Amino acid sequence: MQNSSLTARVLLLASLWSALALVVIAVTISTLYRQGAERSFSDLLRAQLYNVINSVSISNENTLTGSPQLGDLRFAQPDTGWYWVVEPLGNFTAAPLVSSSLGVASLPVPGILDAPFDSRYERFYPVVDEAGNRVLVAETEVVLDGEGRAARFRVTGNLDVVEDDIASFSNSLYIALAIFGVGSLAVNGFAILFGLRPLDRAKVALGKVRSGDAERLEGTFPREIQPLATEINALIDSNRRLVERARMQVGNLAHSLKTPIAVLLNEARLLDHQQGELVRTQAEAMQAQVQSYLSRARIAAQRGSILARVEAEPALERLVRVMRRLNSDKNFTLQVAPAGLVLAMEQQDLEEVVGNLLENAARFAASNVSLTLEVSTQAPSDPEDARRTWVNLVVEDDGPGLEPEQISEAMKRGKRLDESKPGTGLGLSIVSEVASEYHGTFKLSRSALGGLKAELLLPGLSKEHV
Template identity: 45%
Template sequence: MTSHDPAAAPPQHRRRPPLSLSFRLFVLAATWTAIALATALYVLIAYYRASVERGFDSLLDLHLFNVVAAIQQDEAGHPVGAPQLGDPRFSAFQSGWYWQVIRLGEGRDELLVSPSLSGARLLLPRIEDVPFGADFQRVMDIDGPGGRRLRAIEQLVVFGDTGDRLSFTVTGDLGEVEQEIATFRNLVLAVFGLLGVGLVAATLLQVHIGLKPLRDVRAALGAIRQGRATRLEGDYPAEIAPLTREINALIESNAKIIERARTQVGNLAHALKTPLAVITNEARAASSPLGAKVAEQAGLMRHQIDYYLDRARVAATAGVAVSVTEVGPVAESFARAMRRIYADRGTTLDVDVPAGLRFQGERQDLEELIGNLVDNAFKWARSRVVLTCRLLPGSDPDGRPMLGITVEDDGPGLTEEECAQAVRRGRRLDETQPGSGLGLSIVRDLADLYGGAFALARSDLGGLRATLHLPAA
């Protein structure tokens, strides 16, 4: 990560995170449940409607049979009779339950109706619109007296004695059918609604219980990342057990790689520093311009070796679960040391680090970072240095919390161009101050290796403000 001012960074357009497994499973199960319930509801209501209508038509057909059986012709051929259907609705005024008999003939249609029809006449559709079937019967829906919607069955009967054709019609109120169906539909909707709520709750419970092992794995990984555990422990289902084994194998492999890297770094440091120490001592003992130059260059070589060895060590450990370091004790330790070292200058150091803040990384690296920043601030401060640390929730591009460490002083400060030059390796803006010029560049490189950020800017105290972002544990 290149060095930049975290506060001045342009807003990043984050990709929408993928949907969670819980949400996917719930939506899939809930959608299937809704489709199944809706289909079952439609089929059930349709079947019940067909059953009610069949029963209704059968009842009308029975009444029609009784009406046909009860009607006779007198000597003049007029239809006579009083059917006893056993249903008081055929006697109630405009009840929707009617019967009528018509003697058909050219110009001599004769009418006989039920008491409920009260002398009115049912208007039937034309035969061309609703033709009779092979059994000389037709079924239709019509509008009756009072605006009621009626189901009508008409039967043509030819009397053998006279050869007259008579039309027999019986009707029933379709509103009663619709009311019965509506009552059933409301009941079924209520039952299916409760069933749907129960199924949704069961789905949520099923998803919650089914994904619990994954939450356990996540919690165990969090414990490893925070340094409270070294591997995934516990019994997991067969579907997840291979994953946990592979994660444990990866953690063990990383630990071995880190240990080998530390060993090699230590060996290299011992192999190089011992000859350099001998060269430095011999050069200083020579007491000559050449000896002084050799000693100076050997010191620079030692600084370069320290720099690259630290970089190699951090590169081997950054990004893997190694350790967690409390920020407060490290900051206080450097505060005590700096107060003693610069006691004669009267420079004050204010430390504001809330308890509980932890850095996800090696203590040695945190000491290197804070030490370089605080030491640089003391070199330039006139009277005051301020060290603060805050937790920045979700400030990482991946949404992880970061530590915001700020070191400010009231010294002369730097311009924007000088801030950019100050973090270059070996670049010293003032040769009168002691040092190798590697301090701020080491801070920048360590921050990059840990996935953080480092920036320099003008401080409100009048001097320099160094801002460091590091992963929090």
């Protein structure tokens, strides 16, 4: 439930509540109908009981006489469960009167303690007749004349009639509620999906910000979502101000250091060769060190910015074109798959790391340098980073390459394995630091071309997934 979508959770809770409500409604209505049906059945038997009482009397021959007409053919059909019986009580010994449906059979009579009379001197109790029918008996005792002679009157009805009626009603009720429930779930689902559509619009708007197509969340949102959109826009504005402030400070620092370093380099030319070369080398190293730390500060300031995006292929094509012009004797190849890969980093940072790698490869390659960029199947171990898309950037050459023990030396800041080649020894170190600042990785190994293979893992985002 914690990781499921909001739509799924709302649909699940609404479905569970609707199902529970329908079950409670079905049970309640069925119970109330049963109570009403049983009460109506008892009232019917009571009416028939008094109809029998009004139809029976004592004749001049001291016998029970009468012919009750209850208007129901079931009292005339055997073993139906619908009977009436009039039995004399006490010293009155006349023959009992029974319905033709009962015939010579008899009905059990429970004791007073098992089925007591109510305030109207009536009692109702269920019994099973000799035919196996469950019947409900309505019974009372009535004094028939002034001499105190009395009789017990009983009328029965088959309880299967009530149960069949209740079952028929319950089945109809359950079918109706099931149809209503399915319809309600469909309507609830549509209402929930329709109600949550503004969240989809907010997602699309945020995706445009992530892809760089928009600078703010654009669109009209309901008042429940508008405060969130406002806060996100405020966060974007604050982030943009922080990045711009960091860039301005970096630029100011670079400008303030540019002149002193340039003065040192100019003064180095006036010194004798040995001292001048030493000062020049150290000034260039200092210049590279300053640039490296300024780049790290700038990257740290903007690393969390959702606006840091660069389309990889055009930027890499520009770098390859420059390297081809500067190294006309070398063959440079570029492969980007799939097309439209977008890296979550600043363009100048991408150009700096790739430029360093291409320059290093061109310096030592015999004739071929390869640059490839593709979506990676691996990701850093950090859970936050693992949810993003990552890409592999690989630069290979067919030069002499490096042995494993030389690779660790080459990664050290300021370390140059070949002093005959120009450079400060900071290129690979800068590449590693930039990759680390973007939570990526950088490693060197032997290339299939025979030379060095430099592999970068960088944060990226494919446009078709934006």
